[in-house]
């Protein structure tokens with residue numbers, strides 16, 4: 001692959017995995033604040049992990065349809081660099097959060113078929129970055145982090161993006177090269193694909209994932 005691909009390792013919950021991500025060259029580390037997730041962190045635990053992240057690596061908080069009160073509490077406790085909105089937040093809500101907290105906001109967009117691509121334009125007006133993820137199955141407990149990929153051919157040939165974007169959904173050390181080749185992504189995000197069990201990050205898989213992108 002030519003040029004450096006920026007990697008986000010999401011759903012970190014333990015210092016060994018965080019260190020593996022940072023040492024291998026992750027550009028972003030993600031903490032999940034969603035109680036239904038096996039990767040959920042309480043703000044105090046996230047603050048301890050965040051304190052170990054060096055300058056230059058962005059600390060991203062993943063939330064799902066969070067209220068202002070929840071976001072207030074999170075941001076009072078944890079030093080963060082970016083908010084990842086992974087719920088059904090409307091464009092107006094994304095704009096409101098961005099202005100209220102003064103942090104860059106990345107909006108997740110779920111893709112299952114070509115009709116879902118319209119949301120890319122909709123959110124490009126209000127978000128700093130977009131996260132293009134697989135749409136969760138109907139009745140899934142989690143709106144992301146399901147280890148599911150979408151049909152990457154849907155993005156092939158798309159040349160013009162108004163915002164920086166990341167590819168997510170079912171990425172692994174084995175398929176990330178092909179995913180980047182097909183979509184032209186310059187940034188990738190992974191959670192389940194670098195775990196040994198749901199919510200348990202595997203430092204060796206984190207290292208293998210980042211190495212694969214180099």
Ligand SMILES: O=C(O)c1ccccc1N[C@@H]1O[C@H](COP(=O)(O)O)[C@@H](O)[C@H]1O
Nearest residue numbers: 010037144145146147168169170191192
């Ligand atoms: O990781 C989670 O538990 C999670 C919970 C709620 C919303 C999103 C979540 N994860 C994000 O989903 C995508 C894809 O994850 P995966 O690699 O397919 O497991 C990624 O952006 C995670 O940040």
